[in-house]
Amino acid sequence: MPLVSGLDVITECGERGLVAGAFNTTNLETTMGIVAAIDRVKVPTFIQVAPTNVALSGYAYIYDMVARRLEDTDVPVALHLDHGKNLQAVEDALAADFTSIMIDASEEPYDENVRISAIARGLTPATLALEAELGSIGGKEDDHGPEIESTTNPAQVEDFVRAVNPDMLAVSVGNVHGYSPTAAIDFDLLAQVRDASAVPLVVHGGSGLPAEQLSRLAEFNVVKVNVASDLRNAMIRTFGESFNANPNEVSLIRVSTEAVTAIADVVERRIRTLNPSVA
Incomplete structure (x- = not known):
């Protein structure tokens, strides 16, 4: 199936009461693992990449x-720009035919976040999905973390959504990028944000949240949950364990195939955790 708009993914998930996983890729093995899991569980999904990872290959390579990999897949999948920190990233992803966009100006003062996010809305065709962020999510991803961390202010949500007109709103409600022993969703705050938002919500930092919290997110109009660190760790761990077992290992294809399997298993578990009703 050709790539679909992020709007198609969130619409189908909303109709079916599902939460879309959003899985970060960087290379072929990660992409193959993600797609293998999608084929197993048949839940609409986002595959995404952040500008920090695009530096390895470029946007067009990621798209291709x-x-x-999706040509023989019958599940709706969107290709999403994760954490586009500036308008150039948005323009580059759109030029490479990405089908879903995130603008993340959350570290800017509120008015500047609104201004930049609204420009991104103007750049993004109405047929594609736009995600914006209100409240700056903490933690680190690929050794990059925000200079400013802040929770989402429910009192700002209605005005922000009206001014920017995003299709999804990323929120900071106790979730943290990467692995953190203190990561935990503040469900009271999430409920306040949900009640104030006219659009569905996005939770980043899915790798570090306990399963019992992830399985509740659909109740709070969360339509997309980002997972990156789990996949990267699965790949790095596979290669590390292979080297430790045999420092003279030279079968790259065997170890790469094992990494694909490990990544697929992680993705499948996360999708099923987010969607307990999926058989």
Whole structure:
């Protein structure tokens, strides 16, 4: 199936009462693992990449790699720009035919976040999905973390959504990028944000949240949950364990195939955790 708009993913998930996983890729093995899991569980999904990872290959390569792997898949999948920190990233992803966009100006003062996010809305065709962020999510991803961390202020949500007109709103409600022993959703705060938002919500930092919290997110109009660190750790761990077992290992294809399997298993578990009703 060709890539679909992020709007199609969130619409189908909303109709079916599902939460879409959003899984970060960087290379072929990660992409293959993600797609293998999608084929197993048949839940609409986002595959995404952040500008920090695009530095390895470029946006067009990511598009070609993901689109090719999805040719024989019958599940709706969108290719999403994760944490576009500036308008140039938005323009570059759109030029490479990404089908879903995130603008993240959450570290800016509120008015500047609104201004930049609204420009991104103007750049993003109405047929594609736009995610914006209100409240700056803490933690680190690929050794990059925000200079400013702040929780989402429910009193700002209605005005922000009206001014920017995003299709999804990323929120900071106790979730943290990467692995953190203190990461925990503040469900009272999440409920306040949900009640104030006219659009569905996005939770980043899915790798570090306990399963019992992830399985509740659909109750709070969360339509997308980002998972990155779990996948990267699965790949790095596979190669590390292989090297430790045999420092003279030279079968790259065997270890790479094992990494694909490990990543697929992680993705499948996360999708099923987010959607307990999925058989």
